[in-house]
Amino acid sequence: MDISHILNELGEDRSLYFNAVAPPIVQTSNFVFDSFEEIRKAFEDEDSAFLYSRGKNPTIEILRKKLAALDGAEDALVFNSGASAIFAAVLANVGAGDHIVSVDKPYSWAWRMFDNMLPRFHVKTTYVDGTRIENFEKALTPETRIIYLESPNSNTFELQDLEAVAKLARERGILTIIDNSYSTPLHQKPHAFGIDLSLQSATKYLGGHSDTVAGVLTGKKAMLNKIFNEQLLNNGSGISPFNAWLILRGIRTLQLRLEHISATTVKVIEFLKNHSKIERVIFPFDDDFPQISLAKKQMTGACGLFTIVLKAVSHEQIERFTYSLKHFLVAVSWGGHESLILPQAAGMAPGQFDPSVEKHRMARVYVGLENAEYLIRDLDQALSVL
Template identity: 50%
Template sequence: MELSYILNELGEDRELYFNAVAPPILQTSNFAARSVADLRHMLQHEPEAHLYTRGNNPTVTILEKKIAALEGAEHAIAFGSGIAAVSAAVLSQVNTGDHVVCVKKPYTWTNTLMKRFLPRFGVEVTMVDGTDPENYRNAIKLNTRLLYLESPNSYTFELQDIAAVVAIAKEHNCKTIIDNSFASPVNQNPIAFGVDLVVHSCTKYIGGHSDTMGGIVCGSRETINRIFEREYMTLGAILSPHDAWLLIRGLRTLPVRMERIAASTSKVVDFLVKHPKVEKVHFPLLSSHPQYNLAQKQLRNNTGQFSVLLKTENIKKVEAFCDRLQHFLMAASWGGHESLIYPIAASYTDHGLKPTLPFNLVRFYIGLEDPEYLIRDIEQALEEI
């Protein structure tokens, strides 16, 4: 299916809504049946029917159809946040007594799900360094049901070899789930590598404007319908029609934004790798990166996130660098129009847990601004180091 068709036409039955170019926000909690027979039919086919908005809503359905097509999946189901989508996908694959192998250092709340939440329900989790697929194989036990990936990985952007991990999963009769938020559905399609379920935080690139939250799970019709009937309907973490509408609007410009972000990020990374005050740039699409070949195989283009190790032993200098940036907002998340930094130094306190990442690591996200404008800003802030 062509990208232009998916983004502009698929799922939009405009004749049903006065040929309006933008879809309506169907802000309704429920839908009336015309007769008892009609209601009976709706009840029997709820995964497809419009009966109640906690199940299906036509505005949300448009979004689901488009993202499923972008990922090459049969079907998709939208949630109110990325982590709701991650949690529902994972919970749909495990029962008490099962074991999960998960990539080390996933997104913070995925980490909490794996380390603190699943064990409460008798699900055991092993975290592995995902840069070598054999680590997944070596962690598999008789009760392993699920291999979980996030590629590129949070903060340091290591990749997992998706096809190799899928092959290991199939040998051992395990399912695979990948969080594909970092790449976006434009730059990486894991279903083509055989992954069972692909998850996105739509809050990031898909929304693209830092003004809405959402999540989605893509997979086979059978698996998605099973999630609908169990995790989706009981946990109720649905996406509102208004947020779905904002995410559809975000999708219209997704490829254009990703192209601009990729080009700008290359320029900023080029500047940083040559800078004497930068020790290292974590960015898999650098030709010097140990996983460069794999990155080229899996990713169509680079994205806007990378992290930088500043050349200093002094946390105060890292703080001064971050505080001096004028055109980067200091914030969590990423994927919007605005460039951001997220300094690990903020997690260092005089008391409490010691973070596993170094204090001189700063995560960057490059937005839609002129890259030269951003480079000038970084250049002047690096004077603090």
Template identity: 40%
Template sequence: MFDRDQDRPHFETLCAHFAEDPSKFHGAVIPPIFQNSLFTFPTYEERATNYQLDPTEVEEAAGGISRFYDYTRVTNPTTDIVERKIAALEGAEMARCFASGMGAISAAIFSCVRAGAHVIAPQTVYGPTRQLLQDYLKRFQVSVTFVDGADSADYESALRPETTLLYLESPSTVVMRQQDLEAVAQIAKRQGAATICDNSWASPYFQNPIHFGVDLVVHSATKYLGGHSDIVAGVVVGSRERMQRLAMEECCLLGATLDPFAAWLLLRGIRTLPVRMERHQQNAKAIALWLREHPAIAEVYYPGLPDDPQASLTAKQLRGTSGLLSVRLKRPTREAAARFVNRLRYFQIGCSWGGFESLALPMALPAERLGGTPGETLWFVRLHIGQEHLEDLQKDLDQALRED
């Protein structure tokens, strides 16, 4: 479990107040939106020396990288507040926001690889991340090995001399497999490689990979950090040394900058993150336990259940569980999964998750990624349990699962 620094405010207080100073904005409780592209300078000399930071200025630097705000692709006061707050929530030194989760993931990965590098990642990693590693990076002679990852020895055995990155997604997509963050981080350090962990599922409220030695943490902030299904955003957090370099290179040069208005909406979402995560967890745990006993369900994938195959890791790494789970029907076919979600009333069909609403989506995985027969396809239904009343959601699931 996370040992909280006694001098550090609690998570809920950080969400409400950290990095904010109403006195700067005429006492406004909510900081204004700096919806502008450009910031001007009174003299040429101030502009010319803006990025020549003295070590004593780093803590107060605009966006962590300059004396003053300059251009929104580089820094922006609204985005700066959100970045400082998220860094504090993750227990990191610095954060950088992006225009999407994949913008953040891509920038983090690019910052850790070079031509000819090798990456290790979980078999059940998020689909677009897998596509980036497996297909897109081929053009730069970057190779990847996908491992089960439930045993840290999987990462150790896959190491090569050219391995520069061990990628983690804990829990992973659909089947919620965890990796031992601390053990994998230690393997990476012995190798001289970096580690990245996608922490979107748990959010910083329930898990802090930085605490276990992970170098960079990424989020699709579209999900729980935003929480209202009205923005697309991403974030990377890590040490100041890594993040300053990433901010000036992968962020500024590739240009996936978060818009100030989206940053302001993200700030609004973070204020209610603790209470939302508690409600997501409360509803999801109850539904996961209920679904385990349902005659139409073969298996439920959700950490923390009584038969959790990774109970020790759940206890070590997670302070709680979120609202995303998956099920496998006793009739595990595409047709059965489609019939199930089509009959739902409160659960909408959609590809994202993490907002206030409940969602359902049939998803297919090649069986070989789970140690099964090559060429076989396994069908699951991913459920995001939202903020609705638990009884209404259970009734909806039950009527959709019943045979006519």
């Protein structure tokens, strides 16, 4: 299906809403019925009818169709955060005594669930270096129900061989889940490699304007219907109509934004790699990246998130550099219009800083929609005071 059709037309029947170009926000909690038969069917399958906006809503339905098509999936669910999408995908598929194999260093709210919540229900998690398929194979047990992936991750960008992991999991009857927030469906389609469930933080590139929080989960219709009924409805973790409308607005320009950000990122990285105050740059599509071949096999682009290692000897140096930047905001997340920076040192006390530890000198950089020359001038002047 053509991406222009998905972003601009799919799911939009304008004759239903006064021929308006933009679909309306159907800001209602409740829906009425014309017969007992209609309401009985809605009770039997809430995902087949508009009953209550906690579950199904016309504005959200348009977004679901677009997101499923972008991922090449049968169906999509939209949650009130990326963390909710992770929680629902995992909780719907494990029970007491089960086992999960996860990549090392997943998103913080994933590992907090694995380490803090699931053990209370006797679900164990084993973390592995996901860059080697044999590490997954060695970690599997008869109780393993899920392999959890994040490729690339959002800090040092290690990848997993999605095709190899999916094949291993299918042979053992194990469900695969991937966090695809870094790449978006425009740059990586996990279902094409055999991954069962693909999730994203829609807060980031899909929304694109840093004004809403949401999560997406895509996969087979039967699996998503199970998650809809067992998790989304019970937890009340669905997205609101207004936030769904904001994501709809955001994805109109998704392709253009990613193209601009990608082109700018290449120029910014080229500048940084040649700067005397930068030890190295970590970016999946950089020629020096250890997994560059796998990145180009699985991904069509890497967009705006990368990490720099600063040549710094103190916590104070990194803080001075960070707050000398005039056009990079110091904040978490990424994917919006604004450029961001988040040094590892920001999360530690000055006395904890050790310049011999490379991680302590790392700073994650996100390139937004500003022009390359504008951002390069800002980085140059800030690095001069490092």
